[in-house]
Amino acid sequence: xxxxNATILAQILNFLILVVLLRAVAYKPVARLLQxxxxxxxxxxxxxxxxxxxxxxxxAQYKAxxxxxxxxxxxxxxxxxxxxxxxxxxxVEETRKEIExxxxxxxxxxxxxxxxxxEEMKSQIVSLSMAAAGKIVSKNIDTxxxxxxxxxxxxxxxKSMFADLK
Amino acid sequence: xxxxxxxxxxxxxxxxxxxETLKMTWLAMGIVILVACLATRNxxxxxxxxxxxxxxIILWLxxxxxxMMGKRGRMLAPFIVGLxxxxxxxxxxxxxxxxxxxxxxxxxxxxxxxxxxxxxHCLGLYFKGGHYIAHFFQPTPVFVVINMIEEIxxxxxxxxxxxxxxxxxxxLIIVLLKLMPIWxxxxxxxxxxxxxxxxxxxxxxxxxxxxxxxxxxxxxxxAE
Numbered sequence: 001x002x003x004x005n006a007t008i009l010a011q012i013l014n015f016l017i018l019v020v021l022l023r024a025v026a027y028k029p030v031a032r033l034l035q036x037x038x039x040x041x042x043x044x045x046x047x048x049x050x051x052x053x054x055x056x057x058x059x060a061q062y063k064a065x066x067x068x069x070x071x072x073x074x075x076x077x078x079x080x081x082x083x084x085x086x087x088x089x090x091x092v093e094e095t096r097k098e099i100e101x102x103x104x105x106x107x108x109x110x111x112x113x114x115x116x117x118x119e120e121m122k123s124q125i126v127s128l129s130m131a132a133a134g135k136i137v138s139k140n141i142d143t144x145x146x147x148x149x150x151x152x153x154x155x156x157x158x159k160s161m162f163a164d165l166k
Numbered sequence: 167x168x169x170x171x172x173x174x175x176x177x178x179x180x181x182x183x184x185x186e187t188l189k190m191t192w193l194a195m196g197i198v199i200l201v202a203c204l205a206t207r208n209x210x211x212x213x214x215x216x217x218x219x220x221x222x223i224i225l226w227l228x229x230x231x232x233x234m235m236g237k238r239g240r241m242l243a244p245f246i247v248g249l250x251x252x253x254x255x256x257x258x259x260x261x262x263x264x265x266x267x268x269x270x271x272x273x274x275x276x277x278x279x280x281x282x283x284x285x286x287h288c289l290g291l292y293f294k295g296g297h298y299i300a301h302f303f304q305p306t307p308v309f310v311v312i313n314m315i316e317e318i319x320x321x322x323x324x325x326x327x328x329x330x331x332x333x334x335x336x337x338l339i340i341v342l343l344k345l346m347p348i349w350x351x352x353x354x355x356x357x358x359x360x361x362x363x364x365x366x367x368x369x370x371x372x373x374x375x376x377x378x379x380x381x382x383x384x385x386x387x388x389a390e
Contacts, residue, residue, distance in 0.1 A: 006181035007273035010188055012281050018195045018252055023244035026202030030224050031243070 126154060184271055191268040194255040202251070223247070230374070234381040238293065242380055245285070249278070250373040253328070257365030260336050261358060267332045269368075275329040279321035282376045290383035298383070324375055331368045335361040 129150055137146075176185045205220035227247055231239040253269065260267025268274045290298040302313040339361065342354040 004273060004276065005175070005184065007184045007187055007271065008277040008280075009181075010183055011191060011268070011271075011274045011277035014188075014191050014195060015248075015252060015278060015281065018198060019245050019248040021195075021199055022202055022248040022251070025199060026206045026220065027224070027244040027247055029206050030220055034221065034224070 186266055187268050187271040187274060190266050194252060194259055194268055197255045198251045234377050235384045238384045246373060246377060250369055253369035253372055257332055257369055260332060261361055269328055270333040270336055272329045276325040279324040283321045286379045286383045320379060328368050328372050331364055335364055
């Protein structure tokens with residue numbers, strides 16, 4: 001039952017052939033496939049990590065841009081406010097000056113109007129007085145004397161009677 | 167097996183061969199190659215069907231190899247995968263009626279064991295050189311005797327363990343079939359089931375021990 005013969009050599013040879021065949025047929029492709037798969041998984045993980053980093057970077061960039069935009073918007077609003085205030089101040093000042101100017105011109109007009117009225121009144125008073133005096137002293141007084149008299153009266157009247165008009 | 171312990175032999179080129187063992191070996195080889203071809207015929211990155219099974223075996227052996235042998239062990243992975251698959255197929259075909267395991271012949275098991283031991287010593291010398299020879303003389307030169315006995319015992323135990331287990335299983339199947347009447351199949355069926363288990367376990371044991379021996383030769387030893 002236990003006898004060693006040339007079968008032992010044949011079996012060793014058989015097994016070596018089997019190993020060579022198996023290595024070529026099965027082991028190599030499977031090992032390569034396993035390697036491929038682990039490479040793929042590793043690549044996927046690396047890629048996912050890279051994507052995540054890129055996404056984080058983009059997010060940070062967007063945040064920075066957003067805050068920058070907000071700052072810019074705030075600056076624009078501030079500038080607009082300032083400009084509006086300045087414009088408002090300028091308009092108020094302008095209006096004030098306008099009012100002042102109008103007041104002055106109104107005063108000047110009043111002054112000139114009053115002067116004109118005064119002159120008119122003076123001339124009317126002269127003619128009225130002349131008419132009145134003419135009626136009273138129509139017979140004996142000549143024109144020269146008359147004029148002199150009237151003018152004296154008027155110049156006196158000027159100072160005393162219209163003092164309150166000034 | 168026709169008659170226990172008697173083997174048909176043929177003479178070829180003046181050498182004697184056990185023809186039944188050879189036939190069964192070729193059958194086992196064929197089965198292994200067929201399974202391997204079927205399993206790897208349509209490899210995909212996403213595994214499916216048989217591919218899972220083959221990948222499982224290869225990954226498990228890779229884990230064992232990495233744990234026991236380190237980086238250099240990967241070189242031996244095809245050898246170990248082949249050893250395991252061949253032993254499994256060989257042990258199991260003996261359980262089919264009218265067939266015999268190639269491993270019920272001492273020629274097969276001793277041949278494999280000697281092959282393993284030869285590879286161990288060759289790789290040991292190749293990777294470690296003088297250190298490998300020196301470690302037989304440690305801690306004192308007297309130990310060389312014990313070490314030699316151990317080295318000689320390795321292939322013998324490896325071969326006889328597998329041979330004995332498988333041959334005993336097959337003998338007992340025949341004995342049970344002859345002893346029991348045909349209407350009482352329970353003992354032989356139970357023994358057949360146990361033999362399936364034994365076949366797998368013996369294949370694993372032979373492979374693991376071979377790996378352990380190979381690991382000694384291949385592993386990078388930081389202590390030395």
